Amino acid sequence: MRALDHRRPATAQEAVDLVARHPGATFLAGGSNLVDHLKLGVASPDVLVDVRRLPLDGIERVEGEDGAVLRIGANVRNSDLAAHPVVRSRFPVVARALLAGASGQIRNQATTAGNLLQRTRCVYFQDVTTPCNKREPGTGCSALEGYGRYNAILGASPDCVATHPSDLAVGLAVLDATVVVLGLEGERRIPFDELHRLPGDRPGADTTLARSDLVTAVELPLDPDVHRSTYTKVRDRASYAFALVSVAASVRMEEGRTTDVRLAWGGVAHKPWRARRAEAALAGQQITEDAVRAAVDLELETTTTNRDTAYKVAMLRNTTVMTLLDLAEEASR
Amino acid sequence: MDREISLVVDGASHAVTVDSRTTLLDTLRERLGNTSPKKGCDHGQCGSCTVLLDGRRHLTCLALAIAYDGSEVVTAAGLGADEPHLVQRAFLEHDGYQCGYCTPGQVCSAVGMLAEAKQGHPSHVTEDLDAAVELDDAELRERMSGNLCRCGAYPGILAAVRRAARG
Numbered sequence: 254m255r256a257l258d259h260r261r262p263a264t265a266q267e268a269v270d271l272v273a274r275h276p277g278a279t280f281l282a283g284g285s286n287l288v289d290h291l292k293l294g295v296a297s298p299d300v301l302v303d304v305r306r307l308p309l310d311g312i313e314r315v316e317g318e319d320g321a322v323l324r325i326g327a328n329v330r331n332s333d334l335a336a337h338p339v340v341r342s343r344f345p346v347v348a349r350a351l352l353a354g355a356s357g358q359i360r361n362q363a364t365t366a367g368n369l370l371q372r373t374r375c376v377y378f379q380d381v382t383t384p385c386n387k388r389e390p391g392t393g394c395s396a397l398e399g400y401g402r403y404n405a406i407l408g409a410s411p412d413c414v415a416t417h418p419s420d421l422a423v424g425l426a427v428l429d430a431t432v433v434v435l436g437l438e439g440e441r442r443i444p445f446d447e448l449h450r451l452p453g454d455r456p457g458a459d460t461t462l463a464r465s466d467l468v469t470a471v472e473l474p475l476d477p478d479v480h481r482s483t484y485t486k487v488r489d490r491a492s493y494a495f496a497l498v499s500v501a502a503s504v505r506m507e508e509g510r511t512t513d514v515r516l517a518w519g520g521v522a523h524k525p526w527r528a529r530r531a532e533a534a535l536a537g538q539q540i541t542e543d544a545v546r547a548a549v550d551l552e553l554e555t556t557t558t559n560r561d562t563a564y565k566v567a568m569l570r571n572t573t574v575m576t577l578l579d580l581a582e583e584a585s586r
Numbered sequence: 587m588d589r590e591i592s593l594v595v596d597g598a599s600h601a602v603t604v605d606s607r608t609t610l611l612d613t614l615r616e617r618l619g620n621t622s623p624k625k626g627c628d629h630g631q632c633g634s635c636t637v638l639l640d641g642r643r644h645l646t647c648l649a650l651a652i653a654y655d656g657s658e659v660v661t662a663a664g665l666g667a668d669e670p671h672l673v674q675r676a677f678l679e680h681d682g683y684q685c686g687y688c689t690p691g692q693v694c695s696a697v698g699m700l701a702e703a704k705q706g707h708p709s710h711v712t713e714d715l716d717a718a719v720e721l722d723d724a725e726l727r728e729r730m731s732g733n734l735c736r737c738g739a740y741p742g743i744l745a746a747v748r749r750a751a752r753g
């Protein structure tokens with residue numbers, strides 16, 4: 254591991270300025286992903302700008318320009334977010350996504366921003382002895398011909414087939430969340446869908462953020478209408494494993510038909526995959542097994558699979574059917 | 587880069603100079619001689635390095651010591667300093683181990699887990715997110731899933747944690 258300087262800025266702005274000034278600097282939050290990468294040699298910063306003790310740890314209702322939002326500070330621990338009463342009652346998809354991830358210990362360490370900005374678990378990305386375009390641009394992608402069980406099936410590129418590992422991110426994708434970012438030019442707001450990106454020919458960049466952009470909060474719109482939402486994760490063992498596929502869904506129904514339906518998938522792409530074609534197909538419809546299957550298949554028209562990933566198509570279809578049927582039943586109760 | 591940090595470990599204050607790359611786990615074991623937390627995987631995957639950090643269960647292998655300057659750590663050794671803690675007695679009573687390597691981590695994790703449940707934290711298997719927590723076996727298994735046991739002593743561990751959950 255490279256020699257490391259550790260700085261503890263007093264303010265968020267100071268943190269941004271420090272990272273901007275030092276080309277080898279990076280933010281440290283809970284450290285559950287970054288410290289692992291320091292050990293593995295996947296990340297080799299020379300300055301850690303420790304933001305964990307910055308007071309970005311509140312969960313509060315704020316009246317915004319477009320109505321009320323629940324504002325979640327970047328440093329709120331995953332365990333505290335999942336246990337928050339408003340999150341449990343209004344945004345179960347967030348609580349469920351968090352509780353399906355990692356372990357009790359890790360959720361006490363992991364922060365909201367750190368979770369969203371964690372890097373792929375692709376085995377080749379984490380193994381510095383193998384080529385990986387995400388870690389070292391231009392070296393090639395070992396996952397194309399190698400171990401591919403976790404590879405992407407949507408939106409991948411010839412350069413990278415990695416998937417985004419965060420469960421929380423998939424949950425936030427259906428809530429039309431907003432990410433609050435402090436940069437060198439001050440504060441700005443990014444629609445959640447625009448935080449993460451597809452790999453294209455620049456797989457090194459997971460997000461649209463600049464190196465010195467500090468995420469300070471995530472805001473969830475507090476819609477006066479109740480949306481039913483949940484998260485279903487399928488994994489190799491019952492607990493403490495990353496998703497093979499996962500489904501986040503949110504619905505509002507009137508007289509047996511959807512008035513608002515949103516769907517996002519995890520474990521299938523370089524970013525949380527908002528299934529907008531499937532949503533359009535289900536708009537104003539009854540939620541039946543046939544309707545959901547048809548909608549999923551429409552979304553999956555552009556999928557690319559191989560021997561290792563073919564299983565994901567059926568798994569995703571069945572998980573989506575199960576999740577939406579359950580939510581529709583709950584909504585009609 | 588070296589820096590002096592202060593830590594309260596099992597009730598005793600320490601000032602210790604550490605390189606910025608040293609984990610809390612290595613600081614406890616190699617610098618302060620507290621070998622209660624164990625190094626299993628060193629990558630956050632097994633739970634054997636679990637302690638109570640500022641009151642909550644926490645891994646120490648993915649924590650840099652300098653980031654926790656001023657923190658309070660309680661290890662399994664500290665929990666049993668005077669007499670065995672309720673959770674430790676339950677592990678003894680129900681053979682919650684075989685080789686014992688994962689045990690200090692299991693014990694700290696169980697103590698932290700029971701406190702979380704008392705505060706009403708739900709888990710992945712909690713059906714009604716708004717209801718009070720009831721620690722049945724499915725809940726205990728899920729909530730302890732961050733602690734692996736290479737010997738497979740899970741039936742004894744579950745029995746011990748079930749016993750401890752009764753108070």
Ligand SMILES: Cc1cc2nc3c(=O)[nH]c(=O)nc-3n(C[C@H](O)[C@H](O)[C@H](O)COP(=O)(O)OP(=O)(O)OC[C@H]3O[C@@H](n4cnc5c(N)ncnc54)[C@H](O)[C@@H]3O)c2cc1C
Nearest residue numbers: 282283284285286287354355363364367368419420468630
């Ligand atoms: C064994 C294991 C199992 C896991 N299982 C799961 C799982 O099933 N599901 C899941 O979703 N996750 C899982 N995780 C990942 C875990 O959720 C992440 O490691 C954690 O959320 C990262 O948060 P952190 O605060 O520790 O981030 P750090 O490690 O501190 O940082 C992660 C990245 O975010 C950047 N960063 C942090 N804060 C900010 C900020 N405010 N602004 C800008 N950049 C920032 C850092 O520079 C770094 O690049 C697992 C981890 C482990 C070790």
Ligand code: FES
Nearest residue numbers: 626627628633647
């Ligand atoms: S040694 Fe820390 S989790 Fe395995």
Ligand code: FES
Nearest residue numbers: 684686735736737
């Ligand atoms: S008792 Fe041997 S590892 Fe658990």
